[in-house]
Amino acid sequence: MxxxxxxxxxxxxxxxxxxxxxxxxxxxxxxxxxxxxxxxxxxxxxxxxxxxxxxxxxxxxxxxxxxxxxxxxxxxxxxxxxxxxADFTEKHNFESTYHVYWTNQHLNIGFETIKKHLNQSLQEALVKLRQ
CATH class of the missing domain: 2.40.50.140 (Nucleic acid-binding proteins)
Structure with missing residues (x-):
């Protein structure tokens, strides 16, 4: 078979x-x-x-x-x-569901952290590429 x-x-x-x-x-x-x-x-x-x-x-x-x-x-x-x-007929109210965020949603820092370390990150990447 x-x-x-x-x-x-x-x-x-x-x-x-x-x-x-x-x-x-x-x-x-x-x-x-x-x-x-x-x-x-x-x-x-x-x-x-x-x-x-x-x-x-x-x-x-x-x-x-x-x-x-x-x-x-x-x-x-x-x-x-x-x-x-499983019973999938029950409706759920997804608007009231608790969401988990990877960052603190109350802080409004935007891209400041990336901007602050951008030059250092670029230099490290260039060193690795040249090896």
Whole structure:
């Protein structure tokens, strides 16, 4: 079977390692679910989440073009389901939302800081370019 990135397929867990779980997708194809792709929360051990022989649904994240190794994710499917279940019908009043600014919005300094250090910055840039 030919797999594509983004496909959701069912497979069987065939092996567990500290770094993830190997999943058999068909008779000739196997992929790896990295421990970070099991679910969104922290997982101490893969064995706490998956068992050998367990059938799971996974999303194909990546297929290495040279050795055809397949990276799988169980977390992506859960995230997709959370998005589908989310209620986006509630309207939000974005005008009253608190905004975070990188500078103090009460100070009106404009470009004074840049103007003050412009010559020094230009000299440093010219020295680096001439190296």
């Amino acid at each position: 030919r797999y594509r990135i983004g496909d959701i397929v069912e497979g069987t867990v065939t092996g567990l390692q500290p770094y993830g779980a190997f999943v058999q997708l068909d008779q000739t194809t196997q992929g790896l679910v990295h421990i970070s792709e099991c679910r969104s929360a922290y997982i101490k051990q893969v064995q706490d989440e998956l068992k050998v022989g367990q059938k799971i649904q996974v999303m194909i994240l990546d297929i290495d073009e040279y050795d055809q190794k397949i990276s799988l994710s169980q977390r992506s499917i859960q995230d997709l389901q959370d998005i589908k279940d």
